[in-house]
Amino acid sequence: MQNKQTRLTFSDFELAKQLFGERDGNLRHLATLLLIQIDARGNTVHLKGDPVAVDLARLVLEQLYGLLKEKYPVFPADIDYALRILRENHNVNLKKIFLDTVFITAKKRAIAPRNQNQKAYIEAIRNFDIVFGIGPAGTGKTYLAMAMAVSALTKGTVNRIILTRPAVEAGESLGFLPGDLAEKVDPYLRPLYDALHDMMRFEKVASLMQNGVIEVAPLAFMRGRTLNEAFVILDEAQNTTTEQMKMFLTRIGFNSKAVVTGDITQIDLPTGKSSGLVEANEILTSVSGIGFIHFTKQDVVRHRLVQDIINAYEMLEASRNHK
Template sequence: MPASDTTHIVLAFDDNRLVGDLFGQFDQNLALIEQRLGIDAVARGNQVTIKGAHDACETARTALEALYQRLKKGHELHPGDIEGALRMAQAAEGQLSLPTLEKDGRLAFAQVSTRKRTVVARSPAQDAYIRAMDRVDLVFGLGPAGTGKTFLAVAYAATLLERGDVARLILSRPAVEAGERLGFLPGDMREKIDPYLRPLYDALYEMMPPEKVERGLQSGMIEVAPLAFMRGRTLSNAVVILDEAQNTTSMQMKMFLTRLGENSKMVVTGDPSQVDLPPGQVSGLKEAVSVLDNVPGISTVRFTDADVVRHELVARIVRAYDSTSRDSIARRAETLSPAAPAAPTNAAEREGS
């Protein structure tokens, strides 16, 4: 890189107690930023010197300043938070139309907080998702596994429940999985159904103390049930979450959406590329997103592999499968398309035609 293309930035942070957490043990957070952005970040005392391409250095500056502000507010930092800050900073630098900046130009991370923990957006899509749940009463969250769709929805619902904004939290999934049928599984009805609902339980226990979750489940304040149990009900004064919604039929989705009652919010999550319905069956999620596209009061947030916040291999796996799927579709199209007739090659053939 020519010297004229290299930017040199020195950042100083005034609270020495927080600098160690910001830079990470053995400067591991700085090393991660170096790796992701292709820059050099050298720490000395409470300062860090950043050298590299201009845009990359500005992204690093924005991310580090935002992370420092989070530390000043008492939040802890994890490796995933560093990745998230970089994603958000890159979105801000690219001037994407997302509410990621405060008036002073600093990153504004959307977040949800319960008594047990605070969850902060780690990607622009997560930021938009949290803000959408604040803004409207029905939100569709679409995208691959590992993007935080279900976890953030449960976190947001737990926050409203703890604040007393709603009286109930209702979590649901369709009991449909690839190659499985409930009737062939061992145990009573609850034992058959619980494995399908386990991810929802896991998210609840992440956000709320176990004893509070247990009391809520026993009192009915928290309800985890298969989609079929929603029929005929009006869900008022509640937050209602439907997970794995790509496995609903058209009728099931319409039934679920029309359960919405007064002072209630709904969040519908799913991955349209992972439908486990029988061949030829239309996914209720895909249909609903299309039918309700321009209806006021409804927001749709789409996640991609760039928003995956699990192990970095998950994003690579999603991309590999997506690429393979696109290649397979292209090959099938080539196989099914009729071959064009050959053009006449001589005068006799042209006259005969």
Template sequence: MSQQLTTKLSLQNADEGLALFGPQDKYLRLIESRTEAQIMSREAEIVITGQQEEVEKLHQLFDVLLQLIRNNIALSERDMTYAMDLAQDWKADELLDLFKGEIAVTFRGKPIRVKTIGQKHYVSTIKKRDIVFGVGPAGTGKTYLAVVLAVTALKEGSVKRIVLTRPAVEAGENLGFLPGDLQEKVDPYLRPLYDALYEVMGQDQVEKALERGLIEIAPLAYMRGRTLDDAFIILDEAQNTTPEQMKMFLTRLGFGSKMVITGDVTQIDLPRGKRSGLIEAVHILKNIEEIGFIHFAEQDVVRHSLVQKIIVAYQHESENQG
């Protein structure tokens, strides 16, 4: 049996303790629920007592969290959960790198940062490669981060326009039966892309950019027969493309352009018997070095912590049925 150990960390002031333990000690209870060690807060220090390995992991975790707090980074419940996951593998210090740089700021001036190691890898791959596939569950920031990088590229002048597209197959609805003209028919499908743009640029700027043709949002069928030069092109919900559509899309790549293809292979809405173009493309293209493939896991989910639990529960169910 490993020996008992006690270690202490100093706090500079009471505010640090509040930031670290969360509102009504919520974060502290979260940490305590996942460890046998005892965590005490006295005056201006934290005292951790327990088995040596547990204590050392917690010491690293609190040390990293305090460094983030001292850099004015507000920690969320999601950040705490992720930090604890990393601490289990002695990787808590990787958080310091994650929070260091901001990839952009929202139009309200709020910094946009990557939240997980998977996201960091995704962002750096998009910067390096002309075609990147981002595959994984809902809530991992696949589309949002791609849109943020597209807007950044447009602002920096490295592309002349942004093209956002999705296949118009969603949850069993058929476009022909929706009311309204084409713009109205297409909008509900493309709403998540607008939402991401609005957050980064603000609605006024987005509408101006759409009017000037700097941003184009269109169903995938509208890509046929075009070559897209000097553009940042995002294909969202790519699991709902057919193999033919995916090949058509990928061969639109023009000079000076970047493509990001995002999708979740567990949410395919294609008719039965139709193969997903995303699954096929990842298989066919996997040996092309210039193409980046990022596979997100449930640990990369950055929505409410319940979303992660829901994804895991559904995964277990499908594995049991499989």
């Protein structure tokens, strides 16, 4: 197949520089991913290589330039996200995804979806009272749910945020652990604290927790409660039992939202115990008012190496299964 050559000129020189990246790093990265040649001169780029790859590179650059014109700061990782999305569907408008800001952090960083599944997840949380986000680590399930919760609290649509996860490593028998209650449960809830502190100033989080506006607690502590006007997140839900999942879902009260996240490939329950998340996925998908979003390794938005690591372990598992 004969190589194709295309030239792109961007009218705004400063935005073009941002698009190309420091020392044209974004262009070099895109060229490496698509196995084509990209050369920049001033505010013009010359693309050469496989026709399909050249057309895809042009689409990526044009759409990212459009985002820059909307004051969206393009980071190197956005090259990967944009390419992954547009490779699957050339007709996707990246503005509808990347500009759907969920929350602005205390450090003025915008939290927004980075792929179509994340966009669908955000829309599901907006439209349903109960949403399940199921998929591998690094897909933003918990982080985006947390951002939606903080946004809802800030806007006054809920009065409190409740974050919970099963303390499966301790068998939810926390009494034998040293220290007071906070010291007993902190190790199991630390990832939720980390996400909170990434979005809000430490002092603000501490104040809201002290006043009971934000509560972080093991799942066992939800029993017997009715949660009204709250945004409730159940994390690591693959490690809930059938009884725990039923208990949690029946806690939801008026004007509340619940988001349940988990990875059904990482179940740590004792042998013979069924995962409440797996069962909920089987029996609740047809229930009106409950949304299910399934993420895959293609939706991983952490460091690009995370997806490579997931692939490597999948290959190892496959090779073991073939033996």
